Amino acid sequence: MATRIRPSSKRCAVIGGSGFLGRHLVERLVEKGYSVAVFDISQRYQVPGVTFHQGDLCDKQALLKVLKDVSLVFHCASPSPACDDRQLFWKVNVEGTRTVIQACQEAGVQKLILTSSASVVFEGTDIKNGKEDLPYAKRPIDYYTETKIHQEKVVLEACSKEKDFLTVAIRPHGIFGPRDPQLVPILVDTARKGKMKFIIGDGTNLVDFTYVENVVHGHILAAEHLKADSPLCGKAYHITNDEPIRFWDFMSQVLIGLGYDAPRYHLPYSLVYGIAMLLWMITCLLRPLVNIKPTFTPMRVALAGTHHYYSCWRAKQDMGYQPVVKLQEAIARTVASYPHLRKEELPFLGQSEAFCISFGCVFSEIRVD
Numbered sequence: 001m002a003t004r005i006r007p008s009s010k011r012c013a014v015i016g017g018s019g020f021l022g023r024h025l026v027e028r029l030v031e032k033g034y035s036v037a038v039f040d041i042s043q044r045y046q047v048p049g050v051t052f053h054q055g056d057l058c059d060k061q062a063l064l065k066v067l068k069d070v071s072l073v074f075h076c077a078s079p080s081p082a083c084d085d086r087q088l089f090w091k092v093n094v095e096g097t098r099t100v101i102q103a104c105q106e107a108g109v110q111k112l113i114l115t116s117s118a119s120v121v122f123e124g125t126d127i128k129n130g131k132e133d134l135p136y137a138k139r140p141i142d143y144y145t146e147t148k149i150h151q152e153k154v155v156l157e158a159c160s161k162e163k164d165f166l167t168v169a170i171r172p173h174g175i176f177g178p179r180d181p182q183l184v185p186i187l188v189d190t191a192r193k194g195k196m197k198f199i200i201g202d203g204t205n206l207v208d209f210t211y212v213e214n215v216v217h218g219h220i221l222a223a224e225h226l227k228a229d230s231p232l233c234g235k236a237y238h239i240t241n242d243e244p245i246r247f248w249d250f251m252s253q254v255l256i257g258l259g260y261d262a263p264r265y266h267l268p269y270s271l272v273y274g275i276a277m278l279l280w281m282i283t284c285l286l287r288p289l290v291n292i293k294p295t296f297t298p299m300r301v302a303l304a305g306t307h308h309y310y311s312c313w314r315a316k317q318d319m320g321y322q323p324v325v326k327l328q329e330a331i332a333r334t335v336a337s338y339p340h341l342r343k344e345e346l347p348f349l350g351q352s353e354a355f356c357i358s359f360g361c362v363f364s365e366i367r368v369d
């Protein structure tokens with residue numbers, strides 16, 4: 001019988017390595033002396049020593065070519081939550097992840113680290129210091145979350161010491177940092193349209209925002225501690241900054257840092273959530289004709305108006321996790337990294353005019369892409 005030669009434990013692949021988190025992860029892995037192969041549907045950068053493989057993770061043959069001499073795989077690919085395309089989420093996050101697992105097992109990969117999400121337990125109601133044993137959301141708010149739940153289950157169930165294939169899921173929350181295509185750009189876009197004048201709810205809700213380097217650190221620690229006799233096998237781990245902050249304070253700090261005004265008028269949470277729900281249903285009905293993308297989706301409103309912060313005690317205990325960049329330093333670095341999103345000085349607009357325009361915008365403007 002032919003014996004399989006084990007690839008070095010420092011040979012890894014990053015599926016989704018062209019994305020925001022993926023690229024930060026690749027850069028850190030290279031710094032730590034790993035040899036890295038990136039697998040992604042698109043290539044957006046080049047790093048010396050990193051090989052790029054363009055392909056769809058739903059394509060097992062394409063994956064096999066990359067995974068054949070790799071012992072460790074990070075899977076951080078997903079369609080953007082903003083696309084709200086149920087079929088695509090199922091195809092990539094659930095079916096595609098099954099394909100990734102099969103390809104890993106056939107290629108002899110020993111460890112798979114999945115980027116899941118703390119949102120897998122979020123149903124739109126308060127979560128305070130949530131632990132990993134909270135049940136999965138029975139009624140997930142959006143299709144993205146629905147498929148992240150199935151994806152995490154599939155990966156954790158595949159963990160098998162007998163098959164020499166170990167898996168773990170990292171659940172970050174609200175990742176931010178340089179090059180993020182989501183949080184800061186959407187926030188600034190919303191502010192530029194005059195829609196960031198309002199605080200949804202009383203503004204005291206605490207939330208986790210996690211700096212990308214801390215998320216990367218959590219992934220690498222998980223990879224290095226995942227062994228047949230370790231408690232990590234088949235488990236999920238919250239990775240946060242361990243400094244919950246008021247959602248609206250975080251938004252305000254980023255906005256002010258970039259030269260925009262902080263939101264200050266309050267709107268009742270249930271009113272905004274109801275309107276967001278109504279708008280979402282209308283967009284679904286109209287979808288065969290036009291693709292409308294409202295800024296205030298039910299998920300975003302729920303995230304903006306409820307407490308949702310998580311304990312990372314399990315990661316501290318099992319893998320020695322501690323955030324490496326504190327929140328205030330992380331916000332400062334992030335703001336400094338977006339000079340192109342700074343506010344350009346515009347002619348002065350009176351406070352009452354600004355209020356009327358913004359109030360109208362929030363409810364009336366729907367963007368048609």
Ligand SMILES: NC(=O)C1=CN([C@@H]2O[C@H](COP(=O)(O)OP(=O)(O)OC[C@H]3O[C@@H](n4cnc5c(N)ncnc54)[C@H](O)[C@@H]3O)[C@@H](O)[C@H]2O)C=CC1
Pocket residue numbers: 015016017018019020021022039040041042055056057058075076077078079080092096115116117118148171172173174175176181182
């Ligand atoms: N950004 C956030 O706040 C959070 C993100 N996550 C998870 O972290 C992971 C990374 O997210 P981001 O870096 O923010 O997203 P991103 O959109 O920047 O990166 C995702 C990457 O996946 C690739 N991809 C998508 N479909 C693919 C396919 N079929 N085959 C191969 N590659 C494909 C994309 O091209 C992209 O490069 C995702 O799994 C996401 O669910 C979890 C919690 C919070």
Ligand SMILES: CC(C)CCC[C@@H](C)[C@H]1CC[C@H]2C3=C(CC[C@]12C)[C@@]1(C)CCC(=O)C[C@@H]1CC3
Pocket residue numbers: 081116117118119173174175182183186187190295296300301303304
């Ligand atoms: C329009 C404003 C009310 C909000 C602007 C900022 C939001 C775009 C972001 C605030 C919290 C973010 C977040 C995610 C995406 C961007 C935000 C909604 C996720 C949904 C990304 C994917 C996940 O797995 C969970 C994240 C939670 C926080």
